[in-house]
Amino acid sequence: MIARVRAARQRKKDRAALARAGSVADLRLAEIPLREMVELVRIDLPTAEMEPLLELGLMPGCQVCPVRRSLFGDPVLLVDGALIALRREMAGCLCVRRAEPATS
Amino acid sequence: MRTASGAGDELTAGRVSTKAEPSGAAETRAAGGIRPVGRNGRGGRTGAPLVALIGPPNAGKSTLFNQLTGLRQKVANYPGVTVEKHFGRARLPNNRDVTLVDLPGVNGMSARTLDEQVTRDVLEGRIEGLPAPDALVLIVDSTRLESQLMLVDPVLALDIPTLLVLNMADELAQRGGSVDTGALSEQLGVEVVRANARAGVGMDEVRQFLTRVAVRDDGVRRPARQERKFAPVTQRVELPVVDVFVTRRGRMKVIGQHAQFRAPLPSRITERLDSLFLHKWLGPIVFLVMGALVFQAIFTWAAPFMDGIEYVIAGSGEWVRAQMADTWYRSLLIDGIWAGVGSVLVFLPQILILFLFLGVLEDSGYMARAAFIADRLMYRIGLQGRAFLPLLSGYACAIPAILAARTIEDERDRLATIFVVPFMTCSARLPVYALLIAAFIPERALLGPFFGTRAATLLGLYILGALAAIGTAFLLKGTLLRGKGAPFLMELPPYRVPTLRSVLLRLYDRGRIFLRRVARIIFAVTIILWALTQFPRTGGDAPTVDDSALATIGHVIEPVIAPLGFDWRIGVGLVSSLAAREVIIGTLGTIYGIEGADEGSMEMQQTLQQALTFGGAIALLVFFAFALQCTSTIAVMRRETGGWKWPALQFTYMLFLAYVGAFIANAIL
Numbered sequence: 001m002i003a004r005v006r007a008a009r010q011r012k013k014d015r016a017a018l019a020r021a022g023s024v025a026d027l028r029l030a031e032i033p034l035r036e037m038v039e040l041v042r043i044d045l046p047t048a049e050m051e052p053l054l055e056l057g058l059m060p061g062c063q064v065c066p067v068r069r070s071l072f073g074d075p076v077l078l079v080d081g082a083l084i085a086l087r088r089e090m091a092g093c094l095c096v097r098r099a100e101p102a103t104s
Numbered sequence: 105m106r107t108a109s110g111a112g113d114e115l116t117a118g119r120v121s122t123k124a125e126p127s128g129a130a131e132t133r134a135a136g137g138i139r140p141v142g143r144n145g146r147g148g149r150t151g152a153p154l155v156a157l158i159g160p161p162n163a164g165k166s167t168l169f170n171q172l173t174g175l176r177q178k179v180a181n182y183p184g185v186t187v188e189k190h191f192g193r194a195r196l197p198n199n200r201d202v203t204l205v206d207l208p209g210v211n212g213m214s215a216r217t218l219d220e221q222v223t224r225d226v227l228e229g230r231i232e233g234l235p236a237p238d239a240l241v242l243i244v245d246s247t248r249l250e251s252q253l254m255l256v257d258p259v260l261a262l263d264i265p266t267l268l269v270l271n272m273a274d275e276l277a278q279r280g281g282s283v284d285t286g287a288l289s290e291q292l293g294v295e296v297v298r299a300n301a302r303a304g305v306g307m308d309e310v311r312q313f314l315t316r317v318a319v320r321d322d323g324v325r326r327p328a329r330q331e332r333k334f335a336p337v338t339q340r341v342e343l344p345v346v347d348v349f350v351t352r353r354g355r356m357k358v359i360g361q362h363a364q365f366r367a368p369l370p371s372r373i374t375e376r377l378d379s380l381f382l383h384k385w386l387g388p389i390v391f392l393v394m395g396a397l398v399f400q401a402i403f404t405w406a407a408p409f410m411d412g413i414e415y416v417i418a419g420s421g422e423w424v425r426a427q428m429a430d431t432w433y434r435s436l437l438i439d440g441i442w443a444g445v446g447s448v449l450v451f452l453p454q455i456l457i458l459f460l461f462l463g464v465l466e467d468s469g470y471m472a473r474a475a476f477i478a479d480r481l482m483y484r485i486g487l488q489g490r491a492f493l494p495l496l497s498g499y500a501c502a503i504p505a506i507l508a509a510r511t512i513e514d515e516r517d518r519l520a521t522i523f524v525v526p527f528m529t530c531s532a533r534l535p536v537y538a539l540l541i542a543a544f545i546p547e548r549a550l551l552g553p554f555f556g557t558r559a560a561t562l563l564g565l566y567i568l569g570a571l572a573a574i575g576t577a578f579l580l581k582g583t584l585l586r587g588k589g590a591p592f593l594m595e596l597p598p599y600r601v602p603t604l605r606s607v608l609l610r611l612y613d614r615g616r617i618f619l620r621r622v623a624r625i626i627f628a629v630t631i632i633l634w635a636l637t638q639f640p641r642t643g644g645d646a647p648t649v650d651d652s653a654l655a656t657i658g659h660v661i662e663p664v665i666a667p668l669g670f671d672w673r674i675g676v677g678l679v680s681s682l683a684a685r686e687v688i689i690g691t692l693g694t695i696y697g698i699e700g701a702d703e704g705s706m707e708m709q710q711t712l713q714q715a716l717t718f719g720g721a722i723a724l725l726v727f728f729a730f731a732l733q734c735t736s737t738i739a740v741m742r743r744e745t746g747g748w749k750w751p752a753l754q755f756t757y758m759l760f761l762a763y764v765g766a767f768i769a770n771a772i773l
Contacts (some may be wrong), residue, residue: 045591047345052513052593054349056213057251061350068382072480076382080251081367083374083596087483090591090630092507 029064029075030096037065042095057086064096136174139168140687148292152193152203153317154235156226158259159243159632161209161254162597164271167301168243169206170609172310190338196311202320205237208510213258219510227262235573239265240316241310246270246298247368247598249283253356254349256292266294267313269306273298275598281368285412288363302603340501374469374598394470395496401456402500402531409453432646443690444630451501451686452615454531458500459614460607462493467602472594479592485574486581488512488592491521495573498528502737504614506744516585520577522744523754526732527573529566533687536728537565539689543709544721563724572761626733629683630690649695667719668727669770681733719773724764 001009032038040062043050057080058064068076157165173192193201207226208219229236239568242259244252248269259266264455267648272274272284295313378590381387421442429436430708479489487495490512497505505525541558548557553681638646638656649656658672659680665675673695683687689708692698696711716724732738741751 019362020391043346049591051212051345053472054346055254056593056595057353058256058351058615059353060682062353068378069384070382070480071384074475076477078370081248081370081552082251083378083594083598085479085592085594087479087592090115090593094457099230 022079027097028067028089028097029077030091030097032064032066032096034069035096036098037063037094038098040064040094041097044093044095045090053090057082058094059082064094066091107325130337135604145771150168152201153238154203154315155239155317156203157204157239157241157243158223158227158255158349159209159269159271160245160255162595163209163245163252164301165206165209165243166605167206168241168271168307168310169297170270170606171301171307171313173204173305194311194314194317196315198315200315200452202238202314205234207231208401210255212255225572227259227264230349237264239313239738241313242268242270243299246280246283247272247279249276249355249365250360250367251353254352256356260292260294265317268292268294268296268312269301269310269340270298271301272530274300274303274305275371276368276704279368279371279514282364282366283360288365291359291362295566295636316536320396324470328615335478335586346664350558355618372596374705377599378473378596381470382476389475394465394474398458398496401461401474405459406453410450411449414446417442417449421446423473432638435638435733436631439694440630440634441627443693444626449572449619450535451531455500456615458497459504462497463607463610464602466493467600467606469599470637472596476594476596483592483713486577487521487524488514488517489594490592490719491517491524493701494521494525495525495528498525498530501530501532502526502734503740506737506740509744512750514580519750520580520585522581524573525694526729526734526737526754526758527569527576529729530685530734531735533565533728535686536681537687537725538561539708540712540721540725543712544716548589562678565725565729567620568726574729576757586652625685629680629687633687633694634689649697654695668723668766669717670724671715673715678727678733681728682737683729685733700705717770718771723770726769727762727766729762730758734757 027038029038029040029062039059040060043058045053053089054060058077062079063077066075067078067083070076074086075088075091076083076085077091078084119681152574155395157169159165168194192204192206194204195201205226207223210220210223212220214220225231226234227240228236240259240262242255244255246252256268268288269286276282283298284718285296285298290686295308297306297313299310301307303688308628381390411415421438424440424442425434428437462471465474475489477489477490478492482488482491491509493511494505494508502525505528506522509518509521509525510627513523541561545558545561550556550560569617584670633654636657637649637652640651646652654676655672659673665678670678673692676695677688677691680691692712693708696715697706698707699709712721738751738755741754742748745751
């Protein structure tokens with residue numbers, strides 16, 4: 001119980017930190033609905049942690065499409081024809097851009 | 105059993121495992137201990153040329169390797185399964201041959217993970233006793249050509265003759281993709297071959313390339329110079345890593361365009377299956393059902409085979425006994441070696457059934473999904489999704505489980521997983537549990553006719569092990585292996601129907617490793633134990649057990665174990681079980697003079713009821729749940745962690761837990 005409350009608090013903190021790190025306009029992959037293709041523009045991770053992503057083809061300029069989300073919000077992405085699973089925390093570090101400016 | 109590639113006494117195919125080393129370790133040893141092909145430094149320039157197979161995980165390296173060498177080796181549709189380096193000799197049409205080395209799958213050459221480090225060391229010829237390869241076969245999944253070509257850059261930069269194999273060409277065509285191999289070859293300046301390694305398509309072309317390597321024909325084209333003029337974007341350049349990759353990717357896109365690469369449509373079948381297996385709610389349910397099924401299979405399907413093996417061993421032992429005169433070596437042969445080796449053989453069905461399941465799950469592509477589903481839970485306890493496979497394997501045997509942990513990229517996570525694996529209730533604990541439960545727990549129904557007190561006790565012991573594992577993982581992540589959780593990132597391969605050949609090869613391979621690793625130790629221990637019961641001799645006769653050297657050892661340790669409710673006989677059993685858990689049964693049989701002792705023996709049960717109190721019996725169960733009584737596990741840990749530090753710590757920690765746990769159990773019951 002305590003752990004859960006603590007985790008929730010931590011999540012709130014994480015979100016706040018993320019909001020501070022990027023500009024408000026930054027769109028995160030975690031916020032993209034399923035099946036929407038977007039372009040990756042930036043990875044907010046230290047170099048060492050970024051490398052495995054780059055090696056799998058997840059790099060600025062590539063087209064990414066979240067195809068599934070687990071019960072806990074961890075996404076599966078379609079990148080270059082490959083399915084790549086990652087944690088929602090990491091999806092929160094991926095800044096993306098919609099293909100066309102969202103028309104209301 | 106080494107005649108797989110059929111060249112007589114000269115070792116043509118060997119399995120050499122690399123010494124693991126923590127990637128952060130200061131003392132860098134060049135992945136030592138590599139003794140490649142041959143006993144007298146063959147594999148050097150004087151022997152057959154060396155060709156390395158390299159490629160991203162899951163591109164089909166191992167399948168190609170099997171096609172070319174016919175050597176048994178592990179293949180799986182699970183990224184990063186090649187946990188040991190495999191050598192084999194490819195027979196070529198003109199009666200020449202080359203030595204092939206199958207390297208672990210890598211996405212890059214940054215040597216961030218153990219696998220990448222091994223690969224880079226081999227390619228650069230930095231491994232002692234193993235020359236740099238004469239040629240490379242770079243195999244990629246053609247359905248994902250552009251991103252897989254990322255590996256081309258660092259590989260071509262090595263300036264070694266290379267053949268590029270575009271594997272899974274059938275799938276590419278089937279899903280509406282295409283590529284012009286001739287144009288691609290021109291672009292990259294290397295030979296390019298379209299292949300489908302599973303079906304053997306394209307193997308002739310690969311063999312032709314190898315033949316040319318074997319005769320050192322200059323026709324093997326080197327990576328074209330002019331290509332590399334505008335090329336190798338190496339990381340030595342002072343560019344941010346991201347730019348290196350983005351530039352590389354951009355170039356591969358251009359190359360792909362020149363080669364008229366048309367990307368295939370997404371796999372329909374994979375999409376359909378994932379809509380069940382990765383479904384929000386159904387996915388985890390299927391996952392649990394699969395886990396339960398594997399478990400059920402290990403315990404129920406294996407039972408008749410195990411009974412069969414036991415029957416044959418015991419029967420044949422008795423038969424041989426009847427044929428021989430009553431001499432000292434008859435006792436050694438039957439009571440020592442025969443019974444000892446038999447006690448290991450009995451676990452073979454369980455191990456094989458486990459690997460049958462794991463094999464099918466891995467080859468089909470489900471295991472990667474399972475790791476993804478398990479990740480959240482594992483993350484909570486301080487591990488990660490990739491730890492799921494090792495931990496599940498740990499329920500059969502810790503040795504393959506520890507090897508499987510190599511797929512975990514993060515060193516901290518890998519160490520934590522290795523450390524936790526021995527708490528999983530491996531099958532060597534089962535006979536001990538079965539014997540003690542049968543002797544001390546009266547059968548009473550708890551929940552209907554199928555779940556009684558005995559089953560509950562067994563389940564309780566499994567849970568006890570799992571809880572200890574969780575607690576230990578927590579403890580490690582808070583202390584020795586503190587650190588931010590490594591990112592979890594896993595490629596989910598498309599689903600494929602596992603081939604019978606690949607699954608059978610794996611069973612053969614794993615079965616062989618298990619028997620060789622474990623049998624050797626059991627063999628030695630049973631002989632030593634037997635010898636200890638035969639001395640000191642008085643007037644040429646063997647002493648009674650109470651006067652033997654074994655009893656002397658037992659009496660020495662008795663004061664230490666008395667608080668746990670154990671006498672010297674159990675003590676001797678415990679000492680012998682340090683080699684391998686199940687040995688205790690045979691040992692107690694020897695000490696109490698029970699012939700043909702196994703966990704089902706009534707005589708054995710009655711004897712134990714005399715020897716132990718109820719509290720003592722529970723204490724013994726708890727002791728077995730926690731203690732690291734397995735020399736093979738310790739040996740594998742030492743190799744995989746690159747030193748004695750971790751195994752020593754592990755042994756002490758688990759012994760401490762076992763002692764305290766047993767003490768408490770004995771005190772309160």
